[in-house]
Amino acid sequence: MDEELIQDFIEDAKELIAELEETLLILENSRNNKELISKVFRAMHSLKGASAMFGFNIIGELTHSLEDIYDMVRNDKQDLSDELFELTLRAVDHINQLLKDSKLADKKNKENHEQLKIGIKNFLLKKEESYSNTIDIDDENRNQKKIKTYYINFEPEKELIEDGFKSFGLLKDIEKLGESLLITNINDPSQKNTGPAYLSSSFKLILATNQDINTITEQFLFVENRSIINIKLLSEYDLIHIERFVEIIRDTIIKYGKVDIDKILPFIPEIEALKHEPIQPRTIKKNLEKGNYESEKSISSIRVSSDKIDEMMNLVSELVTSQAELSLLSKSIENSKLTELAENIEKLSRRFRDNVFHISLVPLERSLTRFQRLVRDVSGKLGKKIILETEGTETELDKTIIEHIVDPIMHILRNSIDHGIEDSETRIKSGKPEQSKILLKAFYSGPNVIIKIKDDGKGIDPEKIRNKAIEKDLIDADANLSKSEILEFLFLPGFSTTNNISDVSGRGVGMDVVKRKIAEINGEVEIESEVNNGTQVTIKLPLTLSIIDGLLVKIGNTNFIFPLNSIVKIFEYKHDEIINFTNNTIVTKNIDFSFINLRNLLKLKDEAPELERIILIEYKNTKVGLLVDEIIGKYQTVLKPMGAFYKNLDIISGASILGDGKVALVFDPYKIISHVKKSNIYNKLNINKKEITV
Amino acid sequence: MEKRVVIADDFRSIRNVVRKTLEKKGFIVLEAEDGLEALKYFDGSEICLLISDFDMPNMNGAELAVEIRKLEKYKDTPIMMLTSNKRKRKEDEIAGLKIDDWIVKPFDVSNFYNIIETLIK
Numbered sequence: 001m002d003e004e005l006i007q008d009f010i011e012d013a014k015e016l017i018a019e020l021e022e023t024l025l026i027l028e029n030s031r032n033n034k035e036l037i038s039k040v041f042r043a044m045h046s047l048k049g050a051s052a053m054f055g056f057n058i059i060g061e062l063t064h065s066l067e068d069i070y071d072m073v074r075n076d077k078q079d080l081s082d083e084l085f086e087l088t089l090r091a092v093d094h095i096n097q098l099l100k101d102s103k104l105a106d107k108k109n110k111e112n113h114e115q116l117k118i119g120i121k122n123f124l125l126k127k128e129e130s131y132s133n134t135i136d137i138d139d140e141n142r143n144q145k146k147i148k149t150y151y152i153n154f155e156p157e158k159e160l161i162e163d164g165f166k167s168f169g170l171l172k173d174i175e176k177l178g179e180s181l182l183i184t185n186i187n188d189p190s191q192k193n194t195g196p197a198y199l200s201s202s203f204k205l206i207l208a209t210n211q212d213i214n215t216i217t218e219q220f221l222f223v224e225n226r227s228i229i230n231i232k233l234l235s236e237y238d239l240i241h242i243e244r245f246v247e248i249i250r251d252t253i254i255k256y257g258k259v260d261i262d263k264i265l266p267f268i269p270e271i272e273a274l275k276h277e278p279i280q281p282r283t284i285k286k287n288l289e290k291g292n293y294e295s296e297k298s299i300s301s302i303r304v305s306s307d308k309i310d311e312m313m314n315l316v317s318e319l320v321t322s323q324a325e326l327s328l329l330s331k332s333i334e335n336s337k338l339t340e341l342a343e344n345i346e347k348l349s350r351r352f353r354d355n356v357f358h359i360s361l362v363p364l365e366r367s368l369t370r371f372q373r374l375v376r377d378v379s380g381k382l383g384k385k386i387i388l389e390t391e392g393t394e395t396e397l398d399k400t401i402i403e404h405i406v407d408p409i410m411h412i413l414r415n416s417i418d419h420g421i422e423d424s425e426t427r428i429k430s431g432k433p434e435q436s437k438i439l440l441k442a443f444y445s446g447p448n449v450i451i452k453i454k455d456d457g458k459g460i461d462p463e464k465i466r467n468k469a470i471e472k473d474l475i476d477a478d479a480n481l482s483k484s485e486i487l488e489f490l491f492l493p494g495f496s497t498t499n500n501i502s503d504v505s506g507r508g509v510g511m512d513v514v515k516r517k518i519a520e521i522n523g524e525v526e527i528e529s530e531v532n533n534g535t536q537v538t539i540k541l542p543l544t545l546s547i548i549d550g551l552l553v554k555i556g557n558t559n560f561i562f563p564l565n566s567i568v569k570i571f572e573y574k575h576d577e578i579i580n581f582t583n584n585t586i587v588t589k590n591i592d593f594s595f596i597n598l599r600n601l602l603k604l605k606d607e608a609p610e611l612e613r614i615i616l617i618e619y620k621n622t623k624v625g626l627l628v629d630e631i632i633g634k635y636q637t638v639l640k641p642m643g644a645f646y647k648n649l650d651i652i653s654g655a656s657i658l659g660d661g662k663v664a665l666v667f668d669p670y671k672i673i674s675h676v677k678k679s680n681i682y683n684k685l686n687i688n689k690k691e692i693t694v
Numbered sequence: 695m696e697k698r699v700v701i702a703d704d705f706r707s708i709r710n711v712v713r714k715t716l717e718k719k720g721f722i723v724l725e726a727e728d729g730l731e732a733l734k735y736f737d738g739s740e741i742c743l744l745i746s747d748f749d750m751p752n753m754n755g756a757e758l759a760v761e762i763r764k765l766e767k768y769k770d771t772p773i774m775m776l777t778s779n780k781r782k783r784k785e786d787e788i789a790g791l792k793i794d795d796w797i798v799k800p801f802d803v804s805n806f807y808n809i810i811e812t813l814i815k
Contacts, residue, residue, distance in 0.1 A: 008710050012707045016705075042704070042751060046704060049705070053711070053800035060800070
């Protein structure tokens with residue numbers, strides 16, 4: 001068969017497997033969800049049929065037996081046991097391998113394959129033995145299948161919100177029970193919050209589910225004493241898939257500004273009469289959110305291989321460089337027509353650049369399944385009860401950046417589960433809930449994306465790290481370091497405070513690797529921790545890597561570029577005035593800031609001009625001025641990585657080719673500051689040392 | 695005259711195989727992910743063959759066949775059902791329905807066209 005068709009299949013299969021894995025992980029926590037079960041079955045079924053067609057017979061075989069098992073689950077002839085989940089997930093991992101190695105050429109894959117086959121066989125054998133006992137229960141299950149519609153109103157008390165309670169997780173749990181319709185109106189004047197934050201307080205929801213009312217009530221277990229909860233059976237039928245019902249709700253929102261359930265109740269009999277005219281489930285939610293009831297356009301997205309996007313990115317980079325050349329040329333020629341044209345092209349290429357850039361953005365949630373899976377597997381292995389909660393995973397990042405941060409995040413999670421979170425016994429003893437929680441939260445912050453990973457484990461004792469640092473002769477016994485400075489040691493290679501090695505995360509080493517990996521994509525990582533309360537790792541990432549808006553400056557004869565987004569203000573000063581400041585601090589308009597003489601830092605030997613400029617940049621609430629000779633202007637630039645020889649020059653993040661063919665170095669202003677700060681610390685440390693040895 | 699064929703299968707690469715095979719023979723191939731989507735193509739326009747997977751979300755192959763047979767224009771349009779070997783009993787379930795041929799997945803693409811040719815005549 002055509003190689004291209006096979007490649008197509010592999011891609012489709014990968015996507016299907018990823019979806020399957022995600023479905024399995026959700027199903028594991030809501031095992032009665034019929035819809036998910038048949039989704040798993042169908043995935044197995046599709047895989048079976050298709051893989052054999054494309055020469056992956058071995059996948060066909062494997063999925064065949066799994067399909068049989070899930071066919072039984074679907075027909076209530078088989079329970080969804082932990083064992084089955086374990087088996088299925090193992091199979092899913094294995095199938096992923098088989099896509100690369102369809103002939104089982106790799107010995108490890110072959111072994112795995114045999115083991116899995118035996119596992120499935122044994123599972124089916126055991127099943128036959130126990131089957132005769134399970135028939136009675138099946139009938140009971142069947143009665144629960146019917147989908148009913150409920151109205152849920154949830155209003156947390158003020159105190160609960162003040163305690164930091166967010167109903168988002170709760171809402172998600174409830175939405176998992178079936179098909180739901182969030183009818184909280186963001187324009188409701190009784191709810192002050194607008195935007196996504198409204199999710200942090202009350203909500204109203206219509207839920208169509210086959211679960212009974214007790215299961216719904218259980219979801220509110222932890223908040224029921226401190227909130228108003230109203231759960232009402234609206235109908236014995238599934239109303240959510242009836243268009244008229246959605247219409248009535250929308251009309252009520254438009255008319256009254258909110259959904260008052262009493263206004264809807266009179267319509268219920270009328271709606272129930274329409275129950276055999278379903279609409280497609282997926283479109284409901286979207287429609288209500290947008291208030292748009294026109295049917296969706298048939299094609300909303302197409303799939304493009306990532307190579308093509310990379311190629312497009314490259315072309316845009318070239319275009320941006322050429323455009324810069326054109327701008328320079330038009331300035332030197334001073335022809336009004338040419339200038340106009342150049343400006344136009346600049347505008348267009350900027351828009352084009354932004355567009356392409358957005359195309360290559362991928363939401364973080366694409367990697368979420370891998371994180372969920374890791375937490376599930378590792379915590380299971382260690383016998384700890386841990387849930388991974390997520391917030392803001394719809395946050396989008398450049399796909400190269402996503403590719404780079406998955407491993408570091410996995411590593412941080414592994415550390416948390418293995419070293420951070422205590423075992424159940426210790427947790428109960430210290431008054432913590434047995435189940436611990438890791439929160440993974442992503443959000444935009446200016447030009448950056450922040451990802452926080454926070455656990456509620458035992459935290460890191462700064463004293464321990466301090467002692468270790470002293471032991472390793474990194475600091476003196478009486479060195480005066482802040483807590484965050486102490487925690488910084490965790491990022492040093494080979495620095496570990498755990499004495500026991502576990503097979504999950506080794507010695508907990510590897511934070512240096514995490515830091516390095518993140519630094520490779522111009523990101524930063526920071527640890528905060530409180531003993532007994534947990535540890536939080538914060539990763540700060542740039543939105544994109546390749547194209548930046550910069551400010552072109554000159555120091556001596558050399559061109560440099562600063563990323564524009566880091567600059568707060570630019571001042572002009574006479575050189576004499578500057579060197580007269582004794583403690584390298586400038587006071588201006590109520591703010592004072594220290595400054596760095598880049599000429600000295602870079603060891604340039606020429607003389608500074610009479611009039612110098614200070615570029616004021618802000619970093620971690622500190623403002624720092626950087627001294628340059630001349631400002632040339634705004635400059636859209638393509639960041640090219642430096643060769644291997646310059647890899648360790650961390651204050652320079654790359655180079656850029658200017659329109660006239662000259663090279664400009666691109667500064668990483670934050671790194672300059674931390675570079676200077678760090679060398680200050682080490683200077684101090686060295687002085688301390690000398691005093692002691694003397 | 696244009697020869698239009700509808701392929702309904704929830705797996706994209708299967709649709710691709712069918713489409714590429716038939717396009718080489720000059721057919722116009724209309725793709726659908728499930729029965730509901732496929733049904734939209736049966737709007738009165740000329741369709742010379744439906745190739746449909748049996749198991750699909752939203753509306754399966756049998757349900758789709760029932761709907762199509764209800765339409766006067768497509769009463770005799772050939773329907774070819776794709777299925778996996780174990781679905782024999784499902785065939786019985788829809789015994790009353792006129793399905794022109796069953797093809798068991800995995801099928802041999804080179805042979806595939808011959809079957810189609812006989813159906814269309």
